[in-house]
Amino acid sequence: MCTYATLTTDLEGSAKGPASKWFHVTNGTVYFDHPVHAMAEHTLNIDFADPSKGPGARVAVELTAQSARDLIAAIEGALASAPAEMTV
Amino acid sequence: MSDSLTAQTIKITSGTGDQLETYVSSPLADGKRGGVVVIHHLPGYDRATKELARRIAELGYDVAMPNLYSREGEGLDPADAAAAARAKGGVPDSQLVADVAAAAEHLRSLPTSNGKVGVIGHCSGGRQSVLAACNLELDAAVDCYGAFVVGTPPEGFPLKVTNLVDQLPKLSAPLLGLFGNEDQHPSPEQVDELDGILKQLGKPYEFHRYDDAGHAFFSVDRPSYRVAAANDGWEQIESFFATNLGV
Numbered sequence: 301m302c303t304y305a306t307l308t309t310d311l312e313g314s315a316k317g318p319a320s321k322w323f324h325v326t327n328g329t330v331y332f333d334h335p336v337h338a339m340a341e342h343t344l345n346i347d348f349a350d351p352s353k354g355p356g357a358r359v360a361v362e363l364t365a366q367s368a369r370d371l372i373a374a375i376e377g378a379l380a381s382a383p384a385e386m387t388v
Numbered sequence: 389m390s391d392s393l394t395a396q397t398i399k400i401t402s403g404t405g406d407q408l409e410t411y412v413s414s415p416l417a418d419g420k421r422g423g424v425v426v427i428h429h430l431p432g433y434d435r436a437t438k439e440l441a442r443r444i445a446e447l448g449y450d451v452a453m454p455n456l457y458s459r460e461g462e463g464l465d466p467a468d469a470a471a472a473a474r475a476k477g478g479v480p481d482s483q484l485v486a487d488v489a490a491a492a493e494h495l496r497s498l499p500t501s502n503g504k505v506g507v508i509g510h511c512s513g514g515r516q517s518v519l520a521a522c523n524l525e526l527d528a529a530v531d532c533y534g535a536f537v538v539g540t541p542p543e544g545f546p547l548k549v550t551n552l553v554d555q556l557p558k559l560s561a562p563l564l565g566l567f568g569n570e571d572q573h574p575s576p577e578q579v580d581e582l583d584g585i586l587k588q589l590g591k592p593y594e595f596h597r598y599d600d601a602g603h604a605f606f607s608v609d610r611p612s613y614r615v616a617a618a619n620d621g622w623e624q625i626e627s628f629f630a631t632n633l634g635v
Contacts, residue, residue, distance in 0.1 A: 306474055329475045334511075334604065336431055336467045341602075341612050347471045355460050355472035 306331040315348045315359040323357050326350050335362035344368035393445050395438070398459050400454065400494050403486035409455035409462065410491060411438050413445035420502040422527070422633025423495030425488050426453035427509030427516045430478075432470035433457060435610055443507070447626055447632065451497050452491040456484065464477045478549065481519055488520040493634070506626070509534065510606060515552065519561065522555040526601040528632035530564045530625060533603055535573035538581045557584055562592040564628040566621045568601030570616070591626075 313326045325348045335343040343362040350357040363371060379387050395413040402408050406511050411433065415421070428437040433455040441451045456479050457469035464472075473479065492505045506528030509517035514534020521529035531537065537552050562588065567579045574582070579597060586593045596607065598617035605614040606621060 306477075306518070308475060327475070329471065334431070334610070336434075337472075338516070339611055341604075347418055347475070349471070349475070349477070351472065355464050355468040358468055360467065360471065 311348065313348075317348075317359045318356055323353065324350055325359075326352070332365075336360075338362040338364070340364050390417040390448075391446060395403070395442055395444060395445070397501040400452075400490050402454070404483055406432040406459055408458045408487060408490065409433065411441055411453040411455070412451065412494075413442045413510070415445055415448055417448075419500065420560075421448055421450060421500055421501055422504040422506065422629065423450040423452065423492070423497065423498070424545070424629065424633070425491040425505065425520070426451055427484075427488065427507065427513035427520070428453055428456060429509070429511040429513050430470060430474070432466035432473075434466040436607065440510075440606075443622075444625075444629075447629065449489045449506075449629065450495050452495050454487045454491045456487055456539070463475055463599045479516075481516075481549075482532070484516050485520060485523045488516075489524050492526065493522060499621050500540075502633075504528075506530070506629055506633050508532070511535075511604060512616050515519045515549070518552055518559070518563065519555070521561045522552060522558045523544060524560065528564070528629060529559075529561045530628065531576065532566045533568060533571055533607060535578075537574065537578075537581045538585065539574065553585065556591070557589055559586075559589070562628075562632055565592075565593065566606075566626060567595065567597045568603060568605050568617060569597055569599050570602035574604060581593075596621065 307330045309328045311325050314322050314326045315325045316322050327349045330345040332344050346361050350358040397409050399407050400410045426441045441453045445451045447596050457473045459563040460469040460472045495505050507517045507520050508530035510532040514531040515537050517529050517531050518537050601614040601617035604612040605617045607613055
């Protein structure tokens with residue numbers, strides 16, 4: 301058991317996933333653990349998923365810790381650049 | 389020892405009543421031999437663990453590896469099944485014991501069985517290997533860097549896991565432990581603690597601890613791979629199984 305914490309959150313949006321199809325995203329799972337594919341010992345992993353459509357309805361990303369922090373900053377920056385009334 | 393093997397996925401029934409995809413591999417040679425249950429790691433029923441199962445069959449054992457995530461659906465990408473199981477909190481200990489029991493029973497039912505069955509697991513499977521040997525009658529158990537056999541999971545840890553200290557008096561089989569000295573899960577101090585508990589309990593065990601190796605040093609497809617530790621570890625596994633699972 302190498303993971304530290306698995307955090308889950310409800311999401312509302314879409315992702316382009318298996319077979320290049322778009323699907324409705326309802327759940328996010330975030331954890332820091334060994335990656336399946338990335339060449340790093342540990343990564344910040346995010347699953348964008350719709351569990352009601354089965355385990356295959358998932359977009360997975362595995363990011364180095366620094367990349368994950370950069371992504372958070374980029375997301376915050378993008379949200380901050382938009383008019384507040386559009387991002388409620 | 390023969391390099392001719394069979395390998396395939398079959399179905400077995402867990403004590404929970406669930407059907408489990410199970411990867412089985414056996415030498416083609418006749419004759420009685422021991423069996424080994426392989427417990428896959430947290431990433432699931434993947435190619436790397438199937439390779440490991442075939443290597444143990446090549447050592448001369450019947451091998452069975454139940455897909456602990458079978459309940460998520462059939463024929464799934466292993467990473468998708470692992471993600472779905474993780475999101476639900478992981479594999480409960482009682483379910484793991486039932487699944488390993490079914491795999492062990494399958495191995496004992498084979499015409500080639502000599503009646504002896506061992507278990508091996510890496511990472512989360514290392515802890516589960518010890519868990520199985522504390523709750524089932526087995527003949528050998530191998531723990532490759534399993535975390536939380538001792539020690540306390542962090543506050544708020546969401547997976548269904550506790551340490552096994554209160555179960556260790558029930559350990560039914562000799563235990564082989566293989567650990568990297570640069571690992572933090574389990575840390576060298578936790579390996580010391582486990583060593584002390586087993587000694588105090590009078591349980592048969594042997595530990596091998598490797599410098600320049602951290603967690604997952606057996607994983608040939610990960611940056612954590614350490615060839616010297618992995619090669620020696622495989623020799624220890626071969627010798628341990630020969631001693632405890634031989635005819």
